[in-house]
Amino acid sequence: MPTLTSNEYSLITNVMSLCCAAMLAGALFFYYSRSQVAHQYRPALLISALVPTIACYHYFRIYDSFSHAYTLANGVYTASGLPFNDAYRYADWLLTVPLLVIELVAVLALPSNVSRRLIIKLSSAAALMIALGYPGEVSHEATTRWIFWGLSMTPWVFIMITLFTEFTEAYSRQTSEVKSLVGAARGLLLLTWSFYPIAFLSPMLGFSGGVAECGLQVGYTIADIVAKVGLGIFIYMIAIAKSQADGYEGDAPTRSKAVTA
Amino acid sequence: MPTLTSNEYSLITNVMSLCCAAMLAGALFFYYSRSQVAHQYRPALLISALVPTIACYHYFRIYDSFSHAYTLANGVYTASGLPFNDAYRYADWLLTVPLLVIELVAVLALPSNVSRRLIIKLSSAAALMIALGYPGEVSHEATTRWIFWGLSMTPWVFIMITLFTEFTEAYSRQTSEVKSLVGAARGLLLLTWSFYPIAFLSPMLGFSGGVAECGLQVGYTIADIVAKVGLGIFIYMIAIAKSQADGYEGDAPTRSKAVTA
Numbered sequence: 001m002p003t004l005t006s007n008e009y010s011l012i013t014n015v016m017s018l019c020c021a022a023m024l025a026g027a028l029f030f031y032y033s034r035s036q037v038a039h040q041y042r043p044a045l046l047i048s049a050l051v052p053t054i055a056c057y058h059y060f061r062i063y064d065s066f067s068h069a070y071t072l073a074n075g076v077y078t079a080s081g082l083p084f085n086d087a088y089r090y091a092d093w094l095l096t097v098p099l100l101v102i103e104l105v106a107v108l109a110l111p112s113n114v115s116r117r118l119i120i121k122l123s124s125a126a127a128l129m130i131a132l133g134y135p136g137e138v139s140h141e142a143t144t145r146w147i148f149w150g151l152s153m154t155p156w157v158f159i160m161i162t163l164f165t166e167f168t169e170a171y172s173r174q175t176s177e178v179k180s181l182v183g184a185a186r187g188l189l190l191l192t193w194s195f196y197p198i199a200f201l202s203p204m205l206g207f208s209g210g211v212a213e214c215g216l217q218v219g220y221t222i223a224d225i226v227a228k229v230g231l232g233i234f235i236y237m238i239a240i241a242k243s244q245a246d247g248y249e250g251d252a253p254t255r256s257k258a259v260t261a
Numbered sequence: 262m263p264t265l266t267s268n269e270y271s272l273i274t275n276v277m278s279l280c281c282a283a284m285l286a287g288a289l290f291f292y293y294s295r296s297q298v299a300h301q302y303r304p305a306l307l308i309s310a311l312v313p314t315i316a317c318y319h320y321f322r323i324y325d326s327f328s329h330a331y332t333l334a335n336g337v338y339t340a341s342g343l344p345f346n347d348a349y350r351y352a353d354w355l356l357t358v359p360l361l362v363i364e365l366v367a368v369l370a371l372p373s374n375v376s377r378r379l380i381i382k383l384s385s386a387a388a389l390m391i392a393l394g395y396p397g398e399v400s401h402e403a404t405t406r407w408i409f410w411g412l413s414m415t416p417w418v419f420i421m422i423t424l425f426t427e428f429t430e431a432y433s434r435q436t437s438e439v440k441s442l443v444g445a446a447r448g449l450l451l452l453t454w455s456f457y458p459i460a461f462l463s464p465m466l467g468f469s470g471g472v473a474e475c476g477l478q479v480g481y482t483i484a485d486i487v488a489k490v491g492l493g494i495f496i497y498m499i500a501i502a503k504s505q506a507d508g509y510e511g512d513a514p515t516r517s518k519a520v521t522a
Contacts, residue, residue, distance in 0.1 A: 024314065025314060
């Protein structure tokens with residue numbers, strides 16, 4: 001662990017703590033928003049809530065692990081000797097990244113055969129992508145890191161191709177409002193997911209020391225907030241737009257049901 | 262950290278702890294009150310619940326950080342050497358202050374184009390206001406503090422102008438009861454939000470030592486309770502008044518479904 005100035009250490013831990021709060025708030029928003037959308041879109045919002053719940057748990061662990069890995073002496077933060085367990089990030093991604101692609105497909109409420117095929121394809125590729133990245137992350141040899149980076153990028157490219165071909169076709173019959181929201185959500189996914197393979201490369205490209213550590217930790221954390229809570233907000237907007245298009249106005253108030261009877 | 266008498270230290274930590282409890286209770290009240298209001302006002306109550314949830318989390322962190330920053334020796338509390346992380350307040354405000362203006366607009370259930378414009382304008386100005394205040398807060402130079410105070414006050418003034426012009430116009434067609442409640446909520450916001458820039462100035466105006474620290478910490482904490490839970494109570498009253506005006510009397514019991522069948 002590189003030595004950090006007081007400001008670098010504060011920035012990293014404050015962004016990690018902010019992330020805990022943002023994930024908590026995001027999760028609660030998605031859990032409680034299920035009743036604002038029609039029945040068939042609620043599973044997508046539920047999955048959108050699980051993702052920041054899992055991330056909130058992991059960021060508590062990451063925050064604790066990071067703060068125990070440092071001690072304050074003479075105004076600077078130096079390695080305490082306890083290791084910083086970066087693997088919490090991989091454990092988090094192994095669970096949440098497949099769920100992110102599932103929520104994006106689930107909110108469209110496609111015919112079940114189309115939906116099932118897309119979900120199996122995208123979520124297994126997502127899990128493979130994370131699993132193949134990990135042996136590279138824990139290695140200190142540049143060659144090993146490059147090999148696993150390449151292996152991990154194969155499912156990454158496969159996911160993007162699927163999202164821009166088969167997935168695009170699957171939502172082509174939606175209303176124009178829904179189509180533009182889904183397009184934006186897919187763009188957000190492409191943008192945030194591009195950050196991770198670039199950050200992975202940083203030690204091989206010669207970035208090291210306090211500033212690099214700061215950039216990496218803050219970057220991963222912000223990318224996680226945007227990829228998880230940000231994508232969830234798009235899923236919420238898509239579910240609201242589709243519910244309105246379906247004529248859903250909330251569960252029936254007492255009177256109107258009695259009239260039906 | 263200035264040395265504190267036992268009474269000063271107790272007052273600060275007790276007010277912080279009271280704040281954790283008040284935020285928790287406020288959050289739970291707003292979550293569970295959603296079912297008391299009509300469908301379209303529930304997102305506003307949900308956001309009103311997220312705000313004290315986020316604040317409750319941060320006040321746990323603030324309480325811990327503050328108590329670790331002091332040690333008791335010879336009946337007085339002196340700096341332990343561990344820093345008090347005041348940045349938790351800024352992380353909290355960065356998330357909650359934009360949400361406060363969003364809940365105030367959302368509860369009116371305005372036409373979506375009017376609502377969206379107001380929300381984007383007010384929430385981005387609110388986030389900018391907090392982000393611009395932070396570099397001043399962490400600086401020990403009076404000039405830097407004054408510069409960022411001025412920069413941060415620009416969005417503050419913009420928000421107030423928008424609330425007293427465009428926002429006032431947007432709710433002009435509401436019932437007189439709703440109008441007076443919204444006016445009061447806006448007044449509460451103006452009043453509580455005025456405290457923060459004044460408190461920010463206190464070190465530059467020569468206030469320091471135990472009494473000043475006490476005033477600052479207790480002041481920020483009380484302002485946060487009133488701004489968050491207090492505003493939420495107004496949002497709740499507005500949502501109840503509007504639901505009653507819409508003739509809402511609760512959701513349908515299950516039985517009517519059997520009758521329909």
